[in-house]
Amino acid sequence: METDLLYRLRTELDKEEDIKLSPFACKSRSAVRKRDEEEINQGHRQHFSIDTDRILHSLAYSRYIDKTQVFYLIKNDHITHRVLHVQLASKIGRTVGRLLRLNEDLIEAIALGHDIGHTPFGHDGEKFLSSLCESHHLGPFLHNIQSVRFLQEIERKGRGWNLTLQVLDGIFCHNGELHVQALRPNPHKDFDQLEREMEHKKSDPSLDVLPMTLEGCVVRMADTISYIGRDIEDAIRLGLIRREDIPQQCKRVLGDTNGTIVYRLVEDLVLNSIGKPHISFSEEVAEALRELKEFNQDRIYQCSKVKEQTSKVRLMFELLFEKYLNDLEKGNEDSDIFTGFLEGMAPEYKEKTPLAGIVRDFIAGMTDEYFLNQCKKYLVPQVKTARFE
Numbered sequence: 479m480e481t482d483l484l485y486r487l488r489t490e491l492d493k494e495e496d497i498k499l500s501p502f503a504c505k506s507r508s509a510v511r512k513r514d515e516e517e518i519n520q521g522h523r524q525h526f527s528i529d530t531d532r533i534l535h536s537l538a539y540s541r542y543i544d545k546t547q548v549f550y551l552i553k554n555d556h557i558t559h560r561v562l563h564v565q566l567a568s569k570i571g572r573t574v575g576r577l578l579r580l581n582e583d584l585i586e587a588i589a590l591g592h593d594i595g596h597t598p599f600g601h602d603g604e605k606f607l608s609s610l611c612e613s614h615h616l617g618p619f620l621h622n623i624q625s626v627r628f629l630q631e632i633e634r635k636g637r638g639w640n641l642t643l644q645v646l647d648g649i650f651c652h653n654g655e656l657h658v659q660a661l662r663p664n665p666h667k668d669f670d671q672l673e674r675e676m677e678h679k680k681s682d683p684s685l686d687v688l689p690m691t692l693e694g695c696v697v698r699m700a701d702t703i704s705y706i707g708r709d710i711e712d713a714i715r716l717g718l719i720r721r722e723d724i725p726q727q728c729k730r731v732l733g734d735t736n737g738t739i740v741y742r743l744v745e746d747l748v749l750n751s752i753g754k755p756h757i758s759f760s761e762e763v764a765e766a767l768r769e770l771k772e773f774n775q776d777r778i779y780q781c782s783k784v785k786e787q788t789s790k791v792r793l794m795f796e797l798l799f800e801k802y803l804n805d806l807e808k809g810n811e812d813s814d815i816f817t818g819f820l821e822g823m824a825p826e827y828k829e830k831t832p833l834a835g836i837v838r839d840f841i842a843g844m845t846d847e848y849f850l851n852q853c854k855k856y857l858v859p860q861v862k863t864a865r866f867e
Contacts, residue, residue: 484521484522485521485522487522488521488522488523488524491506491524492505492506492507492524495507495581498579499579499580499581500578500579500580500692500753502580502692502754502755503579503580503581503692503693504580504581504584504644504691504692504693505581506524506525506526506527506581506583506584507525508644509525509526509642509643509644510642510643510644510668510669511525511640511641511642511643512630512640512643512669513640515640524583525642526581526583526584526586526587526642526644526645527583527587529583529587529591529639529641529642529645530583530586530587530590532629532639532641533587533590533591533594533629533639533641534590536594536628536629536633536639537633538594538595538628538629538632538633538843539590539591539594541843541844541845542559542560542561542564542593542594543559543560543561543845544559544845544846544847544848545559545560545561545593545596545598545600545845545846546559546560546598546599546600546603546846547559547560547562547563547600547705547709548600548705548709548712548778548779548784549712549716549784550598550599550600550602550787550791550846551787551791551846552716554715554716556712556715557712557715557716558705558708558709558712560593560596560600563593563704563705563708564589564590564591564592564593565590566704566705566708567589567592567697567700567701567703567704567705568585568586568589568590568700570700570703570704570740570744571585571586571588571589571693571696571697571700572585572586572589573744574696574699574700574744574747574748574757575693575696577748577752578692578696578748578751578752578757580692580693580696581691581693584644584645584648584691584693584694585693585696585697585700587641587642587645587648588645588648588649588652588693588694588697589697589700589701591625591629591641591645591649592622592625592648592649592652592697592701593621593625594624594625594628594629594649595620595621595622595623595624595625595626595627595628595842596621596624596625596842597619597621597841597842597844598841598844598845598846598848598849599791599846599849601779602785602788602791602792603791603795604619604620604621606791606792606795606796607619607795607799607838607841607842608620610795610796610799610838611834611838614803614834615834616832616834616835616838617680617681618680618683619838619842620679620680620683621842622649622650622651622652622653622679623650623676623679623680624839624842625649625650626646626649626650626676627839628839628842628843629641629646629649630646631827632827632839632843635822635823635824635827636823636824636826636827636828637824643667643668643669643672643690644690644691644693644694646672647667647672647689647690647691647694648689648690648691648693648694648697648698650672650675650676650679650687651687651688651689651690651694651698652689652694652697652698652701653686653687653698653701655702656686657764657767657768657771658686659758659759659761659764660756660757660758660759661688661689661695661698661699661756661757661758662688662695662755662756663688663689663690663691663692663694663695663755663756664688664689664690665690665691666690667690675687692755692756692757695756695757696757699747699757699759702743702767702771703739703740703743703744703747704740706739706743706767706770706771706774707732707735707736707737707738707739707740708736709774709778709779710724710736710739710774710778711735711736713774713777713778713781718777718778718781718783718784719777719778721734721735723773723777724770724773725769725770725773727766727769728766728769728770728773730766731762731763731766732763732766732767732770739770742763743759743763743767746759746760746763747759794849794853794857795841797853797857798841798849798852798853798856798857799837799841801856801857802815802836802837802840802841803833803834803837806833806836806837807833814852814855815836815837815840818840819836819839819840819843820836
C-alpha cells in the first residue's frame with residue numbers, strides 16, 4: 479500500500495512536468511537506460527534524480543575533493559578544487575534551468591558528473607596521460623569520454639551505474655573550453671549514436687559534438703560561467719594577476735569580480751534564450767566572454783609560474799605508468815594496481831580492457847595526493863636502517 483502511494487506521487491510529479499516545464503525541456507519519463515530496472519519503474523524517485531544520487535554515491539565523485547581545477551602543488555585552502563567547480567556548475571545550471579523552465583534534475587546530474595573522468599593535476603595531467611595512451615596505442619585520453627566510462631563501465635567494480643542516455647550524453651558533450659555564442663541540441667540520439675560520437679571524438683579531439691537536450695546545452699554554458707571568473711579570483715589571490723589587468727572591454731560588459739561576471743552571464747543567457755529551442759548569449763556578451771577566455775589562457779593557464787613544476791609531473795606520469803604496466807605484465811599482485819583497483823573487478827572489464835587501458839583507468843581515477851603518495855612509494859628511494867634483517 480505504501481509503495482503504491484509513493485509510486486502515485488512519482489507519477490503525479492511526472493505529469494506535472496507537462497504543465498510546469500517548457501515544451502523544449504526533457505521530461506523525466508523520457509529517460510532512457512541501457513538496461514531496464516523494474517525497481518526504478520515502480521519506485522518513488524524520478525529518473526534523473528536517481529542518476530544524481532548514483533553519481534553522488536560513486537567512488538569517483540568522492541575523489542573530486544582532492545583533484546586539481548587549475549592550480550596544483552600549491553598550499554592554499556581557498557583555491558578552487560574540482561569538487562567546488564562541479565558544485566558551482568550545478569548551481570549556475572539549475573538557476574538558468576529554473577528560469578527557462580527546464581528539467582533541473584537532469585541539469586544537476588550532468589553538472590555533478592561532468593568532470594568525474596578528470597586526471598590528477600587538471601588539464602596538464604590529462605595532456606600527459608593522453609600522450610602515454612597514444613604511445614601505447616589506446617588513442618588520445620579525453621576526460622569527458624573517461625567520465626562516461628567511469629560511470630558506465632568502471633564504477634561498482636565494473637558493473638557501472640546504468641545511467642540514463644540523456645545524462646551520459648550531457649556529460650560527454652559538456653566541453654566548456656570551446657567557445658560558442660549559441661547551442662542548439664541534437665535530439666536524435668540513442669546509445670549506439672552516443673558510442674559512435676565518442677569514437678569520432680577520439681579520432682578527432684577537436685570535433686564539437688552537441689548535446690541531445692537543452693539541459694545538456696545549459697550545463698555546457700554553466701561550465702564556462704562557473705570557472706571563468708573564479709579562475710581570475712584564484713589567480714589574483716595567488717598574485718599572478720591584478721584586477722586592473724582584466725581587459726577594459728570585458729570589465730565594461732561583464733564586470734571585474736566573479737560575482738558580477740557570473741550574474742551578467744546568467745542574466746544575458748536567460749534573456750536571450752527564453753521560449754526558444756536553443757540557448758544563446760547576446761553578441762556583445764559572447765564577444766566579451768571570448769576575450770576573457772583568451773585573457774585567462776594567456777595570463778593564467780599558460781603562465782610560467784603556474785608551469786614551474788610541469789616537467790616533474792610529466793616525468794612522474796611516465797614513470798608511474800610504466801611501473802604499473804610492468805606489474806600487470808609480470809602479474810605482480812602485491813602492486814597497488816591489483817590491490818587498490820583490479821581486486822574484485824568484474825571479469826568483463828578485465829577481458830575487454832588492454833593492460834595499458836587498465837593503467838590509464840587507475841591513474842585517471844587518482845586524486846593528486848594519492849598520485850604523489852604512489853610516486854613516493856614506488857619512485858623515491860627509501861632510507862633503511864643500518865642492518866638488513
